[in-house]
Amino acid sequence: MFKIFSSVRKEFLLLVSDKVGLALMFVMPLLLVFIITIIQDSAYKIVNENEIPMLVVNHDEGRQGAELLNLLITSRLFKIDTLNNLPESALKKELLARGKMIALYIPSGFSAGLESNAGEVSHIMMKDLGLEQDSAQIKMEKMPALSFYHDPVLQENYSASITGVIDSYMGMIEKSMMIERIYSDMDLGAKSDKLNAKMTTNRVRINQIIASNNNSAVIPNSTQHNVPAWTIFAMFFMVVSLGSNIVKERVNGSFLRLKTMPTSFMLVMFSKMAIYVIVAILQVALTFSVGVWILPKIGLPELTIPTNFPAFAAVVLISSLAAVSYALLIGALAHTQEQANGFGAISIIIFGAIGGILVPTFVMPEFMQFASNFSPLHWCLEGFYILFLKGGSWHELRWVMLFLGVFILICQLCTYIKLRIEKII
Amino acid sequence: MYNGPAIQIDNITKRYKSTREDSLSQVNLQINQSDVFGLLGPNGAGKTTLISILCGIISPSAGSVNYFIKGEPVFEQERRSLVGFVPQEYAFYLELSARQNLDYFGAMYNLSKRELTPRIDELLEALGLSKSADKKVGTFSGGMKRRVNLAIGLIHNPAILFLDEPTVGVDVQSRNAIIKYLEEINQTGTTIVYTSHHMSEAEEFCNRIALIDHGKVIVEGGLQELLVENEASSLQSLFIKLTGEEYRD
Numbered sequence: 001m002f003k004i005f006s007s008v009r010k011e012f013l014l015l016v017s018d019k020v021g022l023a024l025m026f027v028m029p030l031l032l033v034f035i036i037t038i039i040q041d042s043a044y045k046i047v048n049e050n051e052i053p054m055l056v057v058n059h060d061e062g063r064q065g066a067e068l069l070n071l072l073i074t075s076r077l078f079k080i081d082t083l084n085n086l087p088e089s090a091l092k093k094e095l096l097a098r099g100k101m102i103a104l105y106i107p108s109g110f111s112a113g114l115e116s117n118a119g120e121v122s123h124i125m126m127k128d129l130g131l132e133q134d135s136a137q138i139k140m141e142k143m144p145a146l147s148f149y150h151d152p153v154l155q156e157n158y159s160a161s162i163t164g165v166i167d168s169y170m171g172m173i174e175k176s177m178m179i180e181r182i183y184s185d186m187d188l189g190a191k192s193d194k195l196n197a198k199m200t201t202n203r204v205r206i207n208q209i210i211a212s213n214n215n216s217a218v219i220p221n222s223t224q225h226n227v228p229a230w231t232i233f234a235m236f237f238m239v240v241s242l243g244s245n246i247v248k249e250r251v252n253g254s255f256l257r258l259k260t261m262p263t264s265f266m267l268v269m270f271s272k273m274a275i276y277v278i279v280a281i282l283q284v285a286l287t288f289s290v291g292v293w294i295l296p297k298i299g300l301p302e303l304t305i306p307t308n309f310p311a312f313a314a315v316v317l318i319s320s321l322a323a324v325s326y327a328l329l330i331g332a333l334a335h336t337q338e339q340a341n342g343f344g345a346i347s348i349i350i351f352g353a354i355g356g357i358l359v360p361t362f363v364m365p366e367f368m369q370f371a372s373n374f375s376p377l378h379w380c381l382e383g384f385y386i387l388f389l390k391g392g393s394w395h396e397l398r399w400v401m402l403f404l405g406v407f408i409l410i411c412q413l414c415t416y417i418k419l420r421i422e423k424i425i
Numbered sequence: 426m427y428n429g430p431a432i433q434i435d436n437i438t439k440r441y442k443s444t445r446e447d448s449l450s451q452v453n454l455q456i457n458q459s460d461v462f463g464l465l466g467p468n469g470a471g472k473t474t475l476i477s478i479l480c481g482i483i484s485p486s487a488g489s490v491n492y493f494i495k496g497e498p499v500f501e502q503e504r505r506s507l508v509g510f511v512p513q514e515y516a517f518y519l520e521l522s523a524r525q526n527l528d529y530f531g532a533m534y535n536l537s538k539r540e541l542t543p544r545i546d547e548l549l550e551a552l553g554l555s556k557s558a559d560k561k562v563g564t565f566s567g568g569m570k571r572r573v574n575l576a577i578g579l580i581h582n583p584a585i586l587f588l589d590e591p592t593v594g595v596d597v598q599s600r601n602a603i604i605k606y607l608e609e610i611n612q613t614g615t616t617i618v619y620t621s622h623h624m625s626e627a628e629e630f631c632n633r634i635a636l637i638d639h640g641k642v643i644v645e646g647g648l649q650e651l652l653v654e655n656e657a658s659s660l661q662s663l664f665i666k667l668t669g670e671e672y673r674d
């Protein structure tokens with residue numbers, strides 16, 4: 001027992017003496033969580049939140065421009081900022097200057113154009129029904145056009161969905177105007193509210209159901225992506241500390257010296273793994289605490305802790321073991337500390353990039369989404385996503401556990417083979 | 426004092442996979458208990474390979490090594506507890522203090538905390554490291570590091586001690602302290618197997634030597650007998666006479 005205690009204590013002392021390694025493992029993820037969450041928060045809000053910031057310039061003199069604006073406001077889909085004095089030629093510049101992603105221009109004569117169109121529809125209908133109408137009353141106007149401005153970074157499908165919403169509101173306005181005009185031309189008095197409601201608002205509904213196990217309505221936000229993502233990144237970044245620690249022991253002969261002693265090399269490896277798994281758990285505790293208690297205080301979304309705690313613990317443990325195993329492998333393969341630090345750090349950045357740590361995989365091209373399957377960081381993140389966003393059942397986590405389990409086995413096996421070749425084991 | 430065989434080396438041959446020649450070829454030696462046995466030879470002669478085999482770091486391609494304590498054979502696990510090894514490199518942790526290093530390696534030799542504490546104090550005192558015991562070894566001079574390296578090899582009071590160039594690159598005072606302490610423990614019955622390039626030090630310290638070159642034992646025996654047999658005035662002249670004057674890489 002004293003032997004195990006001494007071995008673990010030695011690893012602990014080596015760890016605390018490595019100030020740079022500690023800073024990389026604990027300070028770096030906190031900084032990254034703060035910085036990247038703040039930076040990405042607005043982008044995630046655009047994707048996730050109802051109120052999309054929109055600049056509206058209404059040059060219409062009639063009531064339909066105001067009606068469209070009112071529908072946009074009452075929809076609660078947009079956070080409207082109106083600037084009616086702005087000429088259309090200055091709209092692009094203003095859009096970029098105000099940091100808004102989208103703008104809508106309602107031209108002068110918009111209402112007149114819509115009324116003219118409604119009149120024309122009514123006229124055709126009256127004629128087809130054989131009813132008399134005073135043709136002198138019809139004043140033909142050109143059908144108006146709205147202009148939708150958007151930032152070039154806005155995805156095509158995203159801008160298409162916004163124009164779809166506007167188009168739907170325009171449909172409601174136009175139908176309402178036609179009913180009103182037909183009622184007027186047929187001398188039926190005010191339009192029927194019942195008919196109006198049936199034709200404009202009583203449409204086929206599309207029910208949206210979130211496909212998660214616990215029917216959780218939690219949707220990804222910047223905190224839920226960045227807190228686990230950068231924690232995983234920091235876990236794997238322990239390669240800089242643990243990897244160089246192993247290289248040092250290999251190169252200076254400590255491992256060979258241990259081989260002459262009545263001790264098992266497995267004890268040495270177990271001690272290293274135990275200490276660094278504890279480090280990884282502390283990293284999770286630290287960054288997740290920041291996500292729960294500190295980020296909401298600076299206006300960022302709060303981190304929702306998963307309800308399935310055993311599954312959460314299992315994902316943390318297997319992610320930690322994957323990170324430690326990778327660090328052991330790099331430590332066994334590298335010839336110098338510089339190699340371990342350089343290759344270790346760069347490989348983690350690359351794994352992070354393709355694994356969806358820096359940019360979520362869902363915005364990546366298809367082949368990169370496929371490539372992400374080869375990153376252990378992706379599977380760790382996937383595990384946290386399943387816990388946070390899908391209620392995390394063991395069944396859903398099985399692929400994550402399988403991939404990471406295989407990854408750990410491969411790393412440990414390669415480490416063993418390399419150390420055997422070097423006669424250390 | 427018992428002086429029967431402590432190590433019996435029979436027909437040891439070692440060929441590394443990366444080389445075509447044997448690093449050691451048909452080496453036969455007997456090292457007796459309480460000997461200070463010098464394994465001497467030029468660079469690349471095979472000294473470190475032989476000492477690595479004797480310590481169990483690498484296995485021989487052929488041949489066998491047997492260990493004895495007072496005539497009784499010693500088996501693998503027991504051997505590890507009875508043998509001490511002091512490598513050429515500073516094979517310890519520069520980030521830890523001398524005491525922490527000794528504490529760790531002592532525990533790896535299965536010593537209990539109760540056994541370790543007085544032993545660490547004794548070694549630190551004997552090797553002049555008491556005052557710096559709790560400082561990080563990384564801040565030590567070369568001589569102090571050599572003494573820490575030696576102390577680790579001695580922490581469990583080994584019956585057989587292997588020293589691979591224990592005084593390389595140290596000042597006169599440290600070398601003197603190291604040799605003096607090694608002579609003291611040899612007086613208490615510890616068998617010492619030692620390699621060095623310092624011929625005068627070896628001449629002064631060893632009672633028996635084996636001269637190795639190109640993986641073979643050229644001569645072996647008591648120092649004085651070898652000097653007389655080969656008509657050499659000193660170990661250095663014997664060394665040059667038997668291994669030649671050309672450079673070795």
